[in-house]
């Protein structure tokens with residue numbers, strides 16, 4: 001049940017089948033010179049819809065913007081503050097809770113550490129303020145780190161605009177992939193924060209796009225959806241009061 005497409009009666013009927021909703025979070029962020037700025041959001045929303053085809057859940061419209069710390073100076077990236085991300089997540093969950101949703105899956109296509117910390121913080125606040133809520137917070141990288149992906153992804157440490165995301169876009173939006181970018185890994189000086197972020201990560205790729213293929217993209221999103229559904233079932237099994 002894709003929230004943006006259903007009517008009010010559809011929504012009410014849906015609540016008799018599930019109290020679970022996936023809330024996808026993305027970003028407007030550089031993805032090398034070859035992938036669209038919306039890659040994270042496109043990926044996570046398609047993944048959520050794929051999962052909804054396997055298991056009855058609601059899917060909320062995606063939040064297009066996120067907190068992009070290391071790429072905020074790359075052309076086209078639009079970043080939010082952590083407090084804004086946290087407020088957005090909390091207010092969306094609070095509104096959905098008032099309509100009967102209880103299990104919230106906050107999944108992000110953008111896996112930046114400070115962005116994810118803001119979502120975790122929001123999830124904890126939701127648990128505190130909404131007594132019958134249950135919350136999972138994860139990024140797509142948490143899924144591809146699971147055993148079903150070993151052997152599928154060749155590039156070790158692939159993270160951003162590399163093998164995985166290029167494969168996904170070749171599968172999901174082939175017309176929006178503009179050639180490729182060179183293999184690259186950022187060289188930030190450990191825990192030292194830097195003003196000039198592009199100096200340490202000039203081209204905005206973390207991984208090797210040359211290993212990408214549309215077939216891999218199809219396999220990745222299908223396996224991600226299965227892994228996501230497993231996690232949703234685990235979340236729902238914890239709920240002994242409200243689940244249906």
Ligand SMILES: [Zn+2]
Nearest residue numbers: 039040160161
């Ligand atoms: Zn990305």
